[in-house]
Amino acid sequence: MALMITDECINCDVCEPECPNGAISPGEEIYVIDSGLCTECVGHFETAQCVEVCPVDCIISDPDNKESQDVLMAKYERLTAV
Structure with a gap:
């Protein structure tokens, strides 16, 4: 199951650099997770x-x-195929 960020997000910027797939990015109001890239870190x-x-x-x-x-x-x- 992919993850999502709820509206309780405080835009603290700590999640984005932790994502090995680059699935997290700033949205209009809060950070968002691209479900097409999120693997819940499976494999990593x-x-x-x-x-x-x-x-x-x-x-x-x-x-x-x-x-x-x-x-x-x-x-x-x-995602990791060369």
Whole structure:
């Protein structure tokens, strides 16, 4: 399942550099996560790094983008293919 950032985001800028896929970027009001790039860090780390560093716990599973571990791993492999 891809992640999303809720409106509790305080724009602290700590999540964006932690994303190994470049899925996090500034939105119009708060940071946003591109579900096409988000693998929840599957293939890179044991846990989602953005969730680990978020000081206000505003990064949650996106109910509109449910993906299995296998799908996330396939996305990781596609994104990191040379």
